Amino acid sequence: MxxxxxxxxxxxxxxxxxxxxxxxxxxxxxxxxxxxxxxxxxxxxxxxxxxxxxxLPPDHQQIISESVSSSPSLNILSKKDLYFSLCDNPILIGNGNRSFAIHKWSGKKTYMLGARELGVIWGDASQYWKWYSLAESPVLPKSRFSEVAHLVDVCWLYVWGRIETKILSPNTRYGAYLIYTIGDQSHGLDKPVKLLVRFLDEIRCDYINAYLLSRTSMDDAPEDEDARFPRDREDMWMGIEMGEFFNHDQVERVVEMHLRETEVLNWKSGLVIHGIEVRPKDLR
Structure with a gap:
């Protein structure tokens, strides 16, 4: 019964x-x-x-077709297996200096701009910055890109990136995160830096105070309660939130993301930049 x-x-x-x-x-x-x-x-x-x-994102097939790194086996996966493959294994797109992945909890798009996709002041001068491949830097965490940027010594630190909102998921709040690590024999990175995320057509410059070193690794922890600090990631890199923005539907804009230290002007060395990741926020 x-x-x-x-x-x-x-x-x-x-x-x-x-x-x-x-x-x-x-x-x-x-x-x-x-x-x-x-x-x-x-x-x-x-x-x-x-x-x-x-x-899956509506245009996922087009993105996969533009990949320079995806295996042909992606095309024979079931849609469910493809979904989780794109969550766990970002694919390189365009010229190989960007990566695409899916946010596992929402299906929203996630992009990462590799170091070569960023603007770096004096980035082409070897006395200030060096570019390493994985083979040349076996001690660095694994990188999805062919090169990372290693700061040799500068007093004027300025790095920025841009991304178009039309390639992101609509009606979604995104956060931009600097992904990096600190190399051996670093110095001068204990001073605060300025972070900013804004739309290109905005005038505002409300920079956020942040520190590239973790609070626990600093001899004298700063008293600024509003300052941001990095967090360790599972992939052995560090990440710090640069800011956030809301991507409205059918509004095509360009987002700027800035890291700068142009006030203290002390000499700085040892920063290793992987890239800037743009991913959905608060969706788990």
């Missing part, structure tokens, strides 16, 4: 699989994974290409 009642109450006996798939496709990736535990029918439907095609 109980078994018959449970069968009657089972929604899978009331709705065709096409309807269940349509419902799940309008949820989120975490919800789709949770629904796969409801029943065998839900498990099959929640793993279908129909569902995960809807959860």
């Amino acid at each position: 109980k078994r018959k009642i449970s069968e009657i109450m089972d929604i899978t006996s009331e709705l065709p699989e096409e309807c269940i798939a349509d419902i799940i496709s309008k949820t989120s990736p975490p919800d789709a994974c949770r629904m796969s535990l409801v029943s065998q029918t839900f498990s099959s439907v929640a793993a279908s290409n129909f569902v995960w095609e809807a959860l």
Whole structure:
């Protein structure tokens, strides 16, 4: 008797699989994974290409076709496997100085501008900056790009990047993060730097005070409670939030991201820049 009642109450006996798939496709990736535990029918439907095609960015196939690093095997993966592959394994696009990935909890787009994609004052002068490949710098964390920028010695530190909002997910709040590490024999990096994220057509210059060294690694921790500090990442790099912005739907703008220290003007060395990552915020 109980078994018959449970069968009657089972929604899978009331709705065709096409309807269940349509419902799940309008949820989120975490919800789709949770629904796969409801029943065998839900498990099959929640793993279908129909569902995960809807959860992938609409232009994901075009982005993959422009990749310079993706394996041909991406084209034969199921949509669900493709989704999680793009979450865990960013692909290089364009000239190889940018990477694309998917934010696992939302399906939103994430981009990273490699060091070669950034503007670096005196970046082409070897007495100030050096560019290393993985083979030349085996002690550095693994990089997805062919080169990283290593600060030799400057008193005027200024690095910036730009990204067009049209390639990002619409109606999404994004954060921009400087991804870097501190090399051996570094000096002068204990002074505050200025960080800024703004739209190119904005006049505001409300820089944020930040420190490139972690609070625990500094001999004299600063008393500025509003200052930002970096966090260690799972990939062995460090990341510090430069700022945030909201990407409205159908509004094409350019976002600028700045790191500068042009006030103290002390000599600085040892900063190793991986790039700037632009990823969705508060979506987990």
